[in-house]
Amino acid sequence: MISSDVIRGYNDTIILYLLLEGESYGYEISKNIKELSEEKYIMKETTLYSAFNRLEANGFIESFFGDETFGKRRTYYRITPTGLAYYKEKCEEWELTKDVINRFIKEWNV
């Protein structure tokens, strides 16, 4: 498990990545995060929905009601063009961060 402090700045990026493929809803996104990270990172509900709220307020994603499936109407999200631009920015930022931090990481051979 990863500490949530370290990953905080990239929760939005993770969600946007999963919306690149197409619209999705809360549980599908959190399940995909769990699977893609091979269960190393599980995003908490409050983190997920805080992120949705923040991303929508910034205009990076849009929410809409999907069709009812099994009597349940889900809120779906899709990425906006501004969101895509923001995502690209974050990717560049990460490359830089990774490069910098790596310079201070010592490989230990246990």
Next chain:
Amino acid sequence: METIRNYLDNLFASLPRTAKVSELKNNILSNMEDKYNELKNQGKTENEAIGIVISEFGNIDELISELGINVNSDTYSQPVVTQEEVEDYLKVKKVMGLQIGIGVFLCILAPAFLILSSVMVENGVLFTSLKGDAAYIPGLILMFVLIATAVGIFIFSGMNFERFKFMEEGVSLPMGVAASLKKRHEAFNPTFYLCTIVGVCLLIVSPVTLFVSSMISEEAEDYGIVVLVIIVAIAVFLFISAGTIRESYEKLLQIGDSAPKKKKEDKVIGAVAACVWPLAVAVFLFLGFVYGLWYIAWVIFPIVGILFGMFSAVYSIVTDKNDK
């Protein structure tokens, strides 16, 4: 599953019950539900599934700070409505616009029929078998039947609308609904303008019927009045039915005439209207029955209409100034 719902209820209990919060809560609940069902399908026991779902919930403070919840804010005191309620409201309001439009149409038409039947009696076209003043009675009856029908329609549509009344006092709309309402409000504008333009044109052109008919003959002039009133009735119907649909969007979005400041004004004008119009009807009936002035008494309505329009316009301007 009940445990999870209770858990969430408890956590959200301290938060204001706004549209945003309740929607968020529903989304989170549905998310936890999905997770719970999947864990159960994987063969986890009830307790294990609940344990995992709750442990992966996170920290409610994170949400509270993200939402920037401010309990004192005005919008939070407004009742929360669902999308279904909004749709129902719009539907009922649209029907109500048509009903009131038809009711007012009938009210305006009622004296027109009275004039028509009186004119036809005078010209010996109608009810020739009835003696003296009795020939005027069918016209009067028809007028009252029309007015009674209109009043019936008013009461019926008012009762139908009763359960949506609170929605006009200002409500808190769910995320997304406000945006789609704004779009629909804008999309309706062309129709509204068209109805208004056609209505105004009809009103402007309506006196032409008088000129034209008076050129033909004196007898025709009386029929011209009837045509004029019918044209006015059509125009008013257009104003009311289109205006009500537009108003329904504005009430929900709290813009235009339904902005909080405007509401007070509406109440005063409404109160004056409630006195003035019945008074006008009383004067009309008085002039008619006591002095037999049916042929001219109807001018009370356009006169009161114009005076009332002037009053509400002046009132709006004066109160607007005071606010600044």
